[in-house]
Amino acid sequence: MLNQDCFLSKNWMGSKETYEEAKWVMIGLPFDSTCSNRPGTRFASNEIRYASYGLEEYSPMLNKELNSTSFYDAGDLNLPFGNPHDALFIIKNCANNIINDNKFIFGVGGEHLVSLPLIQAAYQKYPNMILVHFDAHADLRQEYLGQKLSHATVIRRVLDDISSNNLIQIGIRSGEKEEFLFMNENKTLCQTNDEIIKKLNEYNLNIPIYLTIDLDVLDPSIFSGTGTPEPGGMTYKELIEKLMLFKNKNVIGIDVVELSPHYDISGVSTVVAAKIIRELLIGFT
Amino acid sequence: MLNQDCFLSKNWMGSKETYEEAKWVMIGLPFDSTCSNRPGTRFASNEIRYASYGLEEYSPMLNKELNSTSFYDAGDLNLPFGNPHDALFIIKNCANNIINDNKFIFGVGGEHLVSLPLIQAAYQKYPNMILVHFDAHADLRQEYLGQKLSHATVIRRVLDDISSNNLIQIGIRSGEKEEFLFMNENKTLCQTNDEIIKKLNEYNLNIPIYLTIDLDVLDPSIFSGTGTPEPGGMTYKELIEKLMLFKNKNVIGIDVVELSPHYDISGVSTVVAAKIIRELLIGFT
């Protein structure tokens, strides 16, 4: 007989054995067909999963171990390239199923467009939720290269449903003039920790929160493996600090997107993504 | 005054100064949104253009120089990512314009799907033309990942218009069982030089010929910069030899696709693509 205990797991480090026993469900979303700059985010979820085993299970910052969390790594969805509509449909379906089982979703991209159906599915269940958007780019265009569905329009598409009052944007440092005008007018942009805390205090204490994290919010010095690197971003410590402002809140959905692992052959960007996900898993699931 | 002669050209080496004076028109087609494996062909046309200046203008094989040819490098078309339909529409339009001016097109991809509108436009003008398809992959699927427009279906889409009697396939070594069955039944596959010559003799001597060259027909030892490398392919010399079988024929269109330059950081694949294009330009334009 084969002794499975001698073999390495094929799931994310610390994943529960079954879907049923987990409160959160991690899904990989290998899609990058609307990337305008350098594609390759389709490889991210698989590489991060493998890199998770290079990490420790224990987080000194949170003084807690991954095995005390409750998540299940369901693997990577099978998504068609060159057809954003169909890809989003498949993701939406899967997300609905998971949310209907009263579980929370932890999405791992893929390009930012894959966040759209996750956010939409969460919004159907939690219509008063706020969306917290970490990114270097505003992603607020009405369309991009003539397309309405694109990584550069994803937050605008979200605003087709959700009020801009329920949007908090953090780290944005690039966009069109119109996008910055919009952020100014709608006061969606919070740059400092104090601004974030103040903004959060405006909401009901228990309001559902969805975190969508485009990793290019980090400075390319620590995260070069992304399609549209944007100098002048956060350090790793600054990002973690900002994420932890949401620690004791009612977080009901998370996604982490836009790692393009092949652009950083040192592997550091993949490790950064994996460690951020570990901290999110330990802190929020 | 600025002396432009002191500056390097921004066109392909040997390009005419104007569109009007050239018989052939080179267009770059930076599109890769349906790539199933490793994307990045969108960067190819620009990189090849720059690499052309590392080559000699003289071809010892053809004993002729690039400046004796007649082509104009029009630059790279502006194509939307994530929307194959619109991208193909733009390419088709541009191709029609050029062909209506009684010029021939030399397309530089991009993924193989960009060949489709070029071939279609040529076919409208030359309805009795034959298509010569160099590739490692059959590209004959009815659909791929649920999509009808994809790099893996491009030759099948061509066959919606053109008869399989007018198709010659060279170098194919990978595909589904059904694709190989099709090639067997329709006798489209020619593996040796003799088979190609024999097949060509079946046609009218002056029949118009369109060459579509997926560079992954080469062995990955000499061409690693491609999304779907397929071991067991041709050497550079073998490919050039086969291409030159069409030298004194009536070639009315050419495209060269599927270089993904970032996957070969030695730059060799880009040089290979540039040198093949140089030989084609000197031999056919």
Add this chain to the structure above:
Amino acid sequence: MLNQDCFLSKNWMGSKETYEEAKWVMIGLPFDSTCSNRPGTRFASNEIRYASYGLEEYSPMLNKELNSTSFYDAGDLNLPFGNPHDALFIIKNCANNIINDNKFIFGVGGEHLVSLPLIQAAYQKYPNMILVHFDAHADLRQEYLGQKLSHATVIRRVLDDISSNNLIQIGIRSGEKEEFLFMNENKTLCQTNDEIIKKLNEYNLNIPIYLTIDLDVLDPSIFSGTGTPEPGGMTYKELIEKLMLFKNKNVIGIDVVELSPHYDISGVSTVVAAKIIRELLIGFT
């Protein structure tokens, strides 16, 4: 409920769902602690598994598909670094279990030393078996850097048990003077297809055969991702041709070792390894 059919498999393409239903069992062996030159083969089995999905399931050469084979991908063994003795012990144990279930093993390295316990386990079951050794290096040293257990001594260690009459070596082009003397004296080296066929005819037609394939037998032009690249090797076609000489024989064990994927960032070497394994799976399992 989660619809698992929407997700990508985490096993090798074409793997059976369970251990029980398969005749062959694939095990990954991520170990490289005795590598003298450039380590990194520990990453190979995982990368090859992922790359398998970039291949077609159909082999034109064998005119057969992967889903008609019978193998189960058990995953990667958990092996301690820096301790060859313990690592070999774990592998041996696992191999014995599988062989005791009357199954055959398909090992995916790792460095060549991991083949030793697989060969030993097979030898216990099939004491009259012959070992066919594809490699650039003789691996016949008595010891290497003072160690008896090393990638450079692995075939010598095998000969502690197995007679040199039952050893066929193919592709060897590097070694110490003593190793070449040994090969000469014992006539273990077969360089051409004819020599291999002739040698095979000396044995009983149904004799059990174990194939151990160090991928550096290939020329580094097509396989640069290995620790000790040795110019002057076989092309991909030549290797496949030689492997297929064993197709209708009684092959009872296979291993494929010494891919170091990070040294070839184009990914070609990993694809080469995956395609060779696909042909072996379709041809032999």
Add this chain to the structure above:
Amino acid sequence: MLNQDCFLSKNWMGSKETYEEAKWVMIGLPFDSTCSNRPGTRFASNEIRYASYGLEEYSPMLNKELNSTSFYDAGDLNLPFGNPHDALFIIKNCANNIINDNKFIFGVGGEHLVSLPLIQAAYQKYPNMILVHFDAHADLRQEYLGQKLSHATVIRRVLDDISSNNLIQIGIRSGEKEEFLFMNENKTLCQTNDEIIKKLNEYNLNIPIYLTIDLDVLDPSIFSGTGTPEPGGMTYKELIEKLMLFKNKNVIGIDVVELSPHYDISGVSTVVAAKIIRELLIGFT
């Protein structure tokens, strides 16, 4: 007819169509023959030009768009390798022509030696100008490896003409003992923003200023693509902040040098260079 509007521009994003209509003229200077460490800056100007299209046209920091500027990208000068004297002569000639047309030059290197003729040409027109030198290295040697013309002597050569009173050096953290003695004695070195502001106040408010920016002034964490990386440098934000201290001054010439794009295959260094140039173009032209 060919519709040029469907094609991507071959000039820097935002460049005017003609030389005549522009106030500033950008020239690429692909030369690196005296590099002592790792050469490759000859590829920089072309790569930066291509990368400019990955940026937004709008600068949130300056709240202004590139299309409101007035510059023309003249392309890359054709320079002979292995002959610094001739290369500098060609650059000097070209610079004189542009300055005689009452335009300003924006040079894009190339190694730092290419700045010399640009500075000399500017000095002839503006003999009271001050030179602001951003760099990790003092570049003050009398000679280097026996050569008087070298990237390591460029500022010393400038001082053959210009008084050290008119030199401000920022970011220097490497050099010979003699170079640091010189900087101490002549008080050319300003490390903090306050020191720069104070120094600037010593000059006439409208004094002409030439900015020469060796990008290795940045820390290699954000700018690894350079021949002589020097740990302990500025962050991107710190450099931009310092550059903007000159915003409302009378800047009459700029050059940006020492990107060696192939050493940073993530492409981040090229993006950093492009974004700095964008901010300089929007802020100063």
Add this chain to the structure above:
Amino acid sequence: MLNQDCFLSKNWMGSKETYEEAKWVMIGLPFDSTCSNRPGTRFASNEIRYASYGLEEYSPMLNKELNSTSFYDAGDLNLPFGNPHDALFIIKNCANNIINDNKFIFGVGGEHLVSLPLIQAAYQKYPNMILVHFDAHADLRQEYLGQKLSHATVIRRVLDDISSNNLIQIGIRSGEKEEFLFMNENKTLCQTNDEIIKKLNEYNLNIPIYLTIDLDVLDPSIFSGTGTPEPGGMTYKELIEKLMLFKNKNVIGIDVVELSPHYDISGVSTVVAAKIIRELLIGFT
């Protein structure tokens, strides 16, 4: 006759000509066989040596030149892979010989395990010495993957001899829960400069100090060339500042380990290692 003065030295820049005339002896320790993550540190000492010639001999921070120091670069020890016991034995022997000659050792790794025999040899001579440990990882495990000798256990092995009262740990940000418990209980962890200074004041002013520096204590933004990159680390400036807290102390041994040069193909990590070693040589030898 050959004029040796025309040739480049094969030793570290600034090395004395002979062992006899030097107070410190640099030895390279190319060993990485217990690395759990990404191996390759065996190449470090040779690459750093070569990179030293890209540096200036003068340190502006210390206002002193390398030629005023007293060290001899003995070269790289010949160590067997796959056998930590034998490798440590060889290192220990060599270290004892040097220490018996009343010289100090400057070790250049290799993985962290190579520090163990250097520290042990120093401890035999200086039994009251304190060990200062710069690292991202605690390295305090009792065993790792079943092995007692491993890069992850090296400080625990040191504590078999040395009291935890004589251990100062700096920069640790990753480990198991038990390791952090140990550091808490034994108060070995000093995070700020103030904590280090305070801790140092608890010891005798002239107490012998051994510095072991695992370079992954640096943030991976500036040091990506290491096997276990750990985001959230020190900048180069912060590390140098902390190292210089020991400048006028009685430092009797130093080692610098865990550069894996091939993982950072920009070469920056190697330059960082070389520059830190230069500052240590100028500051301490």
Add this chain to the structure above:
Amino acid sequence: MLNQDCFLSKNWMGSKETYEEAKWVMIGLPFDSTCSNRPGTRFASNEIRYASYGLEEYSPMLNKELNSTSFYDAGDLNLPFGNPHDALFIIKNCANNIINDNKFIFGVGGEHLVSLPLIQAAYQKYPNMILVHFDAHADLRQEYLGQKLSHATVIRRVLDDISSNNLIQIGIRSGEKEEFLFMNENKTLCQTNDEIIKKLNEYNLNIPIYLTIDLDVLDPSIFSGTGTPEPGGMTYKELIEKLMLFKNKNVIGIDVVELSPHYDISGVSTVVAAKIIRELLIGFT
């Protein structure tokens, strides 16, 4: 005392301990300042030296070991960048000294221009010698980019002294029309083994022969690490075979040039160069 036997050598594998005892002297020539395409050959001699230790000392082809040869590795000459005249002067001087000691030179480049002073020095001693030139490029230009001293003019400069009757060119496949005309008229080009043998038979049996080997004569599939890769070249086996045609001749000088190691990060090109040099050392020294 330090036991030097425990340390790795800093010379090429198999080098004699002293200059005096050797018949051949290897000198490294790190210079690349006239490279028109991709520079970096300055790093070659050092990288090849290190890579030599990854090879076996025994050549199966020659059935002989490196320790039976007689050569001394003198190290790398210290050459100024950006000044070909001075660099060539230094090399010439060094070469004269060695030849005056009645020794033979084995040069390791560097760009091809470094061969010029070696050939000139040999010619002074052996005025009836023939020059055998392996290369992809004719290198016969009168000048290149306005320079008379360049890698592209090196053989033309040789012909200022040596008659074209004493020149054999092998592997040339790229050049200007004029260069091919010259080769045709002077019958310097030998493409097949038979042509080489026939040509050799025209000379006196004991005529002194100098071999200058530009490694880009190899196909870039096996040798991608070079500045001007030229598809359609020799395999490794074909080159070795051709080199061995000169085995029992009176070879009095050799150089091997144009490896640019950083362009092939797999390291294969460096190994290829090292192995070719090993075979030359064993076969000719």
